[in-house]
Amino acid sequence: MGSDNLLAGIRLGELKGIGPKTEKLFGKVGIDNLDQLIHYYPRAYDAYQKCVSVGELVSGEKQAVMIRIKRPPVIKTGKRAAITILTGEDETGRIEMHWFNMPYLRATLKVGESFIFRGMVECKNKRVIMQHPEIFTTDKYETVRGSIQPVYSLTAGLKNKMIAKAVRQVLDRYSFIEYLPKDALDRYELEDRDFAVNKIHFPVSEAELKNARKRLVFDEFLVYLLRLAKINENNRETENQYIIEDTQAADEIIDNLSFELTGAQKKVWQEIRSELMSSHTMNRLLQGDVGSGKTILAFLSMVSVMAKGFQCALMAPTEVLASQHYKSFIKLLEENGMSSDQALLLTGSMTAKEKREAYERISEGKVKAVIGTHAIIQDKVDFNCLALAITDEQHRFGVKQRWIIAEKGFLPHILVMSATPIPRTLALIIYGELKISALDELPSSRLPIKNCVVDESYRKTAYSFIKKQVEIGHQAYIICPMIEPNEDLGCENVMEYTARLKKIFEPDIKVEMLHGRMTADEKLNIMSRFSENKIQVLVSTTVIEVGVDVPNSTVMMIENAERFGLAQLHQLRGRIGRGNAQSYCIFLQGDSKEEDNKRLQILNKSNDGFYIAREDLKLRGQGDLFGLRQSGVAGFSLADPFRDADILIQASNLVKEIMKEDPELSDEKYLLLKEMLDQVKNDLEGIL
Ligand code: ADP
Numbered sequence: 001m002g003s004d005n006l007l008a009g010i011r012l013g014e015l016k017g018i019g020p021k022t023e024k025l026f027g028k029v030g031i032d033n034l035d036q037l038i039h040y041y042p043r044a045y046d047a048y049q050k051c052v053s054v055g056e057l058v059s060g061e062k063q064a065v066m067i068r069i070k071r072p073p074v075i076k077t078g079k080r081a082a083i084t085i086l087t088g089e090d091e092t093g094r095i096e097m098h099w100f101n102m103p104y105l106r107a108t109l110k111v112g113e114s115f116i117f118r119g120m121v122e123c124k125n126k127r128v129i130m131q132h133p134e135i136f137t138t139d140k141y142e143t144v145r146g147s148i149q150p151v152y153s154l155t156a157g158l159k160n161k162m163i164a165k166a167v168r169q170v171l172d173r174y175s176f177i178e179y180l181p182k183d184a185l186d187r188y189e190l191e192d193r194d195f196a197v198n199k200i201h202f203p204v205s206e207a208e209l210k211n212a213r214k215r216l217v218f219d220e221f222l223v224y225l226l227r228l229a230k231i232n233e234n235n236r237e238t239e240n241q242y243i244i245e246d247t248q249a250a251d252e253i254i255d256n257l258s259f260e261l262t263g264a265q266k267k268v269w270q271e272i273r274s275e276l277m278s279s280h281t282m283n284r285l286l287q288g289d290v291g292s293g294k295t296i297l298a299f300l301s302m303v304s305v306m307a308k309g310f311q312c313a314l315m316a317p318t319e320v321l322a323s324q325h326y327k328s329f330i331k332l333l334e335e336n337g338m339s340s341d342q343a344l345l346l347t348g349s350m351t352a353k354e355k356r357e358a359y360e361r362i363s364e365g366k367v368k369a370v371i372g373t374h375a376i377i378q379d380k381v382d383f384n385c386l387a388l389a390i391t392d393e394q395h396r397f398g399v400k401q402r403w404i405i406a407e408k409g410f411l412p413h414i415l416v417m418s419a420t421p422i423p424r425t426l427a428l429i430i431y432g433e434l435k436i437s438a439l440d441e442l443p444s445s446r447l448p449i450k451n452c453v454v455d456e457s458y459r460k461t462a463y464s465f466i467k468k469q470v471e472i473g474h475q476a477y478i479i480c481p482m483i484e485p486n487e488d489l490g491c492e493n494v495m496e497y498t499a500r501l502k503k504i505f506e507p508d509i510k511v512e513m514l515h516g517r518m519t520a521d522e523k524l525n526i527m528s529r530f531s532e533n534k535i536q537v538l539v540s541t542t543v544i545e546v547g548v549d550v551p552n553s554t555v556m557m558i559e560n561a562e563r564f565g566l567a568q569l570h571q572l573r574g575r576i577g578r579g580n581a582q583s584y585c586i587f588l589q590g591d592s593k594e595e596d597n598k599r600l601q602i603l604n605k606s607n608d609g610f611y612i613a614r615e616d617l618k619l620r621g622q623g624d625l626f627g628l629r630q631s632g633v634a635g636f637s638l639a640d641p642f643r644d645a646d647i648l649i650q651a652s653n654l655v656k657e658i659m660k661e662d663p664e665l666s667d668e669k670y671l672l673l674k675e676m677l678d679q680v681k682n683d684l685e686g687i688l
Pocket residue numbers: 259260261262265288289290291292293294295296419443444445547549551574578
């Protein structure tokens with residue numbers, strides 16, 4: 001017997017084999033108690049398939065091969081590591097296997113013995129190589145063959161096995177209470193909860209995994225939609241507390257802009273301004289693909305509210321983006337003869353003293369516009385008269401934040417901005433409390449980005465291309481999946497890459513790096529130098545993914561493009577093609593997998609976020625459980641409103657039924673569901 005409530009109260013250290021040191025490691029990935037452990041779902045799954053012969057190995061696949069050892073392994077001492085190399089063969093071909101810093105393997109890999117080696121296959125110039133394959137005796141392999149093993153996200157020191165073992169202990173010890181009524185389970189063909197929680201970690205077949213996932217996704221949607229239904233009940237068409245009679249200040253800004261608003265921007269601006277003037281509060285989602293020009297609409301709304309003497313807030317998910325918005329806003333105010341003192345930047349990295357002063361100016365109403373990160377929704381921030389709350393890049397925030405920022409004022413107008421392509425029917429469910437405005441048009445001055453998908457042999461050509469673009473005054477981004485060497489030997493990392501590139505490009509072309517482990521000040525410094533063109537080539541991780549706007553950049557080259565989800569690649573590419581010059585995106589595929597190439601070709605063919613999301617879904621198929629997990633829309637952990645549209649609609653139907661029949665959940669059959677909801681109410685973030 002057990003319940004989630006109970007599990008949240010048990011610390012990880014109470015499990016067998018987990019001492020204080022290991023407990024700390026788990027803490028690093030956000031697992032402190034058993035409930036969090038159980039919700040730490042696998043990032044992917046690994047299916048242990050039957051062995052193949054060397055001749056059947058396919059580059060880019062994870063496969064197992066049986067080799068009888070004829071020659072002992074040799075050890076090569078390199079700069080960074082001692083490499084153990086075993087060359088093996090069967091009747092169909094020859095394979096090379098490499099292990100780093102494991103010289104003791106020599107004792108295991110004895111001539112005359114047979115082992116099964118399992119790892120990622122690389123075929124390079126007719127050589128077949130496996131880096132770091134796992135080693136099994138034939139008996140041992142039999143015990144795992146056919147099984148599906150969970151693959152968890154790790155951190156240095158925390159091993160996959162440690163997590164799997166800990167999860168196993170909890171699953172063996174506790175079972176999970178069903179809180180949905182039996183008739184609902186039957187109607188929506190849902191497995192019970194205990195099954196779902198067990199099988200999401202340790203499925204025995206794909207079918208089990210699929211059913212387990214369906215149930216958990218259903219629950220995520222259900223909890224979310226029930227909360228939303230409650231909010232809608234309270235919020236329906238509230239009276240406008242902050243009527244903006246005119247938007248003259250904003251309209252003057254529009255006349256002074258260096259560009260003309262697109263038709264879509266004009267239409268949406270009309271929607272926003274007429275609502276600000278109307279008798280009810282604005283609750284609006286502004287959806288528009290990367291580069292469609294959402295920011296200016298946020299600024300126009302802000303200026304209108306400020307002109308009336310009210311306060312407004314704009315929240316962005318990263319300091320880099322918040323600071324960029326702040327700078328652009330100040331510039332806009334100054335260009336239009338307005339005082340820039342009215343605006344303030346509020347971020348987590350400010351000193352305690354700076355923050356205190358900011359809080360004071362906000363609560364006294366001395367500043368009218370607060371632009372910042374999560375720092376805006378801290379308890380200490382107390383607005384004097386918040387009339388408009390805007391969230392940019394909504395998909396990067398949890399739902400909780402979207403609701404908290406509204407609570408910073410008394411029924412303020414709400415504007416939520418997002419580039420996530422989500423079909424209207426689904427958006428209506430997910431953003432139930434919001435009306436939707438769509439920016440379905442890019443500025444006409446833009447040239448469509450030219451794309452290419454290439455392999456590593458193209459790198460040199462790409463460098464000379466970048467050089468030429470810099471010579472005519474432009475800038476470039478290069479994206480690597482990793483920050484440091486050794487995190488993952490199979491792909492590029494920002495640190496080494498930058499060092500290499502400096503040797504090639506400097507002193508003529510300034511190369512710098514940007515990544516998430518730099519301090520906020522370092523990041524801001526690099527970004528502002530990049531936007532002033534004091535840096536021409538920026539090597540970065542995906543930290544620049546959201547919102548960054550340096551229109552002079554015309555090239556983006558993405559190393560190991562196969563490592564990213566398509567939605568993410570599309571967001572990354574959105575950093576270029578923002579000015580009037582022709583822009584180019586180079587997707588460099590680091591493996592030669594046919595499947596990866598197919599995915600990348602979708603981006604090659606189109607710059608349209610909706611098209612890409614649809615094609616991606618088609619290609620992966622609803623049934624693909626092993627693929628990359630996409631970043632969800634509203635901060636769900638498993639659910640993806642796009643991919644799981646069917647489940648979303650089912651959950652929404654159940655919520656509608658409940659709201660009609662028994663909105664207070666007073667019937668006995670909802671007793672456990674109600675208890676569960678009350679429990680997550682205070683801790684929504686843990687679930688959503
Ligand atoms: P996103 O919708 O991705 O947030 P931004 O608001 O950052 O896009 O706008 C991208 C770039 O396009 C910015 O440099 C902005 O100044 C510029 N821009 C916005 N609207 C127009 C327009 N109508 N014509 C030309 N450029 C525009």
